[in-house]
Amino acid sequence: MQLLQWNWGGHMGGWMWFGWIGGALLIVLLVWVLVRTMQQSGPAGNAPPRDTPEDELKRRYARGEIDRTEYERKLEDLRK
Numbered sequence: 369m370q371l372l373q374w375n376w377g378g379h380m381g382g383w384m385w386f387g388w389i390g391g392a393l394l395i396v397l398l399v400w401v402l403v404r405t406m407q408q409s410g411p412a413g414n415a416p417p418r419d420t421p422e423d424e425l426k427r428r429y430a431r432g433e434i435d436r437t438e439y440e441r442k443l444e445d446l447r448k
Contacts, residue, residue: 422447425442425443425446
């Protein structure tokens with residue numbers, strides 16, 4: 369009596385590959401998402417450099433928030 373007989377040569381055996389392919393695609397997708405997330409946050413050694421106070425002072429001068437005299441005075445204070 370063969371109550372539990374698997375039909376590996378029939379149509380159901382072909383559907384099994386969709387499960388394997390789907391699982392593999394899911395793993396690839398998860399790895400891709402993790403890699404992209406790590407690239408965006410970046411390790412501490414690859415973090416973009418922060419702006420220095422001199423950079424901010426240059427931007428303020430370029431926007432016209434301070435005049436040349438104030439810019440030069442503050443720049444000299446920063447470099448002391």
